[in-house]
C-alpha cells in the first residue's frame with residue numbers, strides 16, 4: 218500500500234508517495250527527480266548510488282524510502298560550497314574522471330571524509346572511497362585530487 222513520506226532532499230522538504238518496498242535510490246531518481254545518484258549494481262557493491270543520510274554516506278539502493286521518512290538526504294546537487302571547496306576544481310584539473318558514472322558517489326564519499334578529516338592521509342582517502350567502484354581511472358587521479366583539495370583548503374583557511 219502506498220504511503221506518504223516526508224524527506225528533506227538537499228534542504229527542501231518533499232512529501233513523496235512511495236511503495237513500502239521502494240528503495241531510496243528509486244525514490245530519489247523517479248519520484249523526486251533527483252538524478253545524480255546512479256543505478257549500478259543495485260545490491261550495495263558499487264557505490265554509484267551513494268548519498269548522505271543525515272550526514273552519513275549510505276548506499277541508497279540498500280535503504281528503503283520509508284526508512285528515510287523524516288530524515289535529511291543530500292546528493293551531489295545539495296553539497297554546499299564548504300563541502301565542495303577545492304574538490305570540484307581539483308577533480309577537474311586532474312582529469313580525475315573519464316565517463317563520470319562513479320563521480321556522484323565518489324564526490325559524496327570524498328566530501329564526507331573532508332568534512333570530518335581536513336588533513337587525510339592517502340590511506341584514509343583510499344579507505345573513504347574503497348566502496349566506490351570506478352571502471353575507468355585506476356583511482357589514482359581521484360585520490361590525488363582529494364588530497365589536493367585538502368591541501369588547498371589548508372592553504373586558504
Ligand code: FES
Pocket residue numbers: 255256257258259260261262263264265266267276277278279
Ligand atoms: Fe547501490 Fe551499486 S547501485 S551500491
Ligand code: FES
Pocket residue numbers: 313314315316317318319320350351352353354
Ligand atoms: Fe568511469 Fe569512474 S570515471 S566509472
